[in-house]
Amino acid sequence: MFRHTLLLLALWLSLSSIVSAVTFNGNEFALAYTEAKTPASKESVIKDARGQPHFFRYLQIMEMQPVTEEGHAGLRITAFEPSSYMDVKFTVVMPVSLSLLREEPASKVGDAIAVTGRLTGIEPGKNAILLDTPIVRHKDRLSPAVGKELLGDVNPGAVFYSYTEGLRPVFLESRDRDLLQNHDRVLAEGGPKGWVEFLEKEIAKRKAQRAAAAAKEAGSR
Secondary structure, three states: OHHHHHHHHHHHHHHHHHOOOOOHHHHHHHHHHHOOOOOOHHHHHHHHHHOOOOEEEEEEEEEEEEEEEEEEEEEEEEEOOOOOOEEEEEOOOOOOHHHHHHOOOOOOOOOEEEEEEEEEEEOOOOOOEEEEEEEEEEOOOOOOOOOOHHHHHOOOOOOOEEOOOOOOOEEEEEHHHHHHHHHHHHHHHHHHHHHHOOOOOOOOHHHHHHHHHHHHHHHHO
């Protein structure tokens, strides 16, 4: 019994380290949430993202107010995420991040920043994503380079969705985002196990197709 408990604990720690090691694409999360057609789909997108670190780029500062939290001076920021037209709200208190914001030319309303933070959910009654323990990565531009619409266009292998209710965590890349259209149907038919198996099967099939296409292209050169 004790040995069995230790094995389960080791498995849980292993899965936890896999999940926590991933930083998800925040811009893609915002778009996936916006595009979800049903309340159940939206809740699924939120549920699997909650508590995970997400990296947002092109956030335009709309509001920035000085605040004090637990005795520490900070800046409460509401920023605009361009791909989903959602707001992202967070409070910056870490000294390095505050220094970066204040570095000349100091960031102001209208400027863009890139931020990593743990996604805690959607503000009730608001079209706003809430982030905890944010880190300002760098000052940014307001939109992707010409010809690029989303981070998924720049890096189609960026992770933007995870499902961790099955026996194994499954991570979905931006280029395979269309698979989420099957979420409600597959989950209703096969439950969490069926959803995991569906994603794993489809992801493996697409990886094989991409590998075959790459090999064919390399052989034709």
